[in-house]
Amino acid sequence: MIQDNLLLILSLLFAISILTMISGKLKIAYPIFLVISGLLISLIPGIPPVSLNPDLVFLIFLPPLLYAAAWNTSWNDFWRLKRPISLLGFGLVIFTSAAVAFACQLMIPGFSLAAGFLLGGIISPPDAIAATSVLQGLKVPKRALTILEGESLVNDAASLIVFRFALAAVMTGQFHMWEATRTFFVVAGMGILIGLVIAHVVYAIHRFFPTTPAIDAAFTLITPYIMYITAEHFHVSGVLAVVSGGLFLTYRSPDLFSYDARIQVLGLWDTLVFLLNGFVFILIGLQLPGIIRGMENYSVGEAISYAIIISVVTILIRIIWVFPGAYVPRMLFKSIRAKEPDPGWRNILLIGWSGMRGVVSLASALAVPLTLANERAFPHRNLILFITFVVILFTLVLQGLSLKPVIRLLKIKGDPTEKETMQALDMRLRLANAVLAHIDERYEKEIGTNETYKRVRDRYARMIEITQQKLDAPSTKDEGTSFLPHYRQMLLELIDVRRRELNHFRHNNTFSEELIKEREWELDLEEARLRR
Known part of the structure; x- marks a missing residue:
């Protein structure tokens, strides 16, 4: 079990942290390093296998990852760009899932359509962290970044609903379109309602009860789990509960936190999301040798060829989708042409090429059950996990490393x-x-x-x-x-001077530790303001 290998996992997390620092030096997005690290871990001889109950994967990883994505999304920008975000977040997810499902059924022997939709639901959502970290520091239009961030929030929810229905079809061997459609709206609507109700309760607690920065940080950590578990208890969408509740609390966040609570909460979530990303990639790396051994009916070469073809399909489907999604509404509705400028084919192609898969797809694959209801092994589970990992590796490395040259080649300029x-x-x-x-x-x-x-x-x-x-x-x-850059540099130097003096005071016991820490906190805030 996982607790028996805690030291191993902590050691690997430490290694991932070091690799992430190296990625910063090399100016390569850290998700690319994480997926390569997961592959390298699987090649280390003698690494003990680690297993995690699939039922726990969603519960542990999804609520905080979805909540963090909602927390980093501007509601005003999200609502202003709801049409392109919806077309990508819902339409493209369904289109990708269907394309992957039919491709798998035609290409892979014995692969059912339901299993194809399951795999399609897993790999259809691009990852916001991957896209924004790769594009960070590059001169791209803010509209494109906002669409990518908003899309990842919506498509996580849409893909996980597709995953849920496809999983039910594989488990039961039955699928009724009308019943699935009706259930979809009930599950989605009630999930959103539960998320908003809990968000209002949390808002009232933050707003009207005396809290401290530590309590505020604890509440933000607990809240997504409460939303998710409550919704799942009533057999509705925990994913949409977390997304809707997170968006509401994001919109009302200026009323919730003091300055010190806000700094503490942001630091907590940055650390948590980083560790969860690293942990998931470590987990797949530790399981990859067992996954490869478990693909009884397929050779590694066949599995790799299937995965590469499916990776190419997901990339092409996205590029094919984004152009009609951008231009058809403009052709049909004069009001859109009047309100919105032409996005330009270069920016559309950039959005189409920014479909890197990431941690949510990996967590979804790890959540596939080990057995069916009749205790038989889940069909093609190891192949699904292997293909998912290769798709993530393929899209992150190929698209992630090529984004900068593509932006330069297309002569895309920022705002x-x-x-x-x-x-x-x-x-x-x-x-x-x-x-x-x-x-x-x-x-x-x-x-x-x-x-x-x-x-x-x-x-x-x-x-x-x-x-x-x-x-x-x-x-x-x-x-x-x-003179401003030079002036700002001078102010930062003065902060360093005062820090050195504080350290001198600490070593000589000139002043109390409490007083020194108060001044250090003030300097930290001042430096944060200058550097931002």
């Missing part, structure tokens, strides 16, 4: 920086005006009698004056902009 600069200046001006109005209203007497209050007011008045000048003449590059 104009002038627009972002003007928006930042406009926001700064509005914030400064709001502060100045508040000072004049609440502290008029203090401003007239106390020099400190007057200096604060003068600071914001000067900020408004400078910002207004930049908005009136955005093309002029004055000293207000040219």
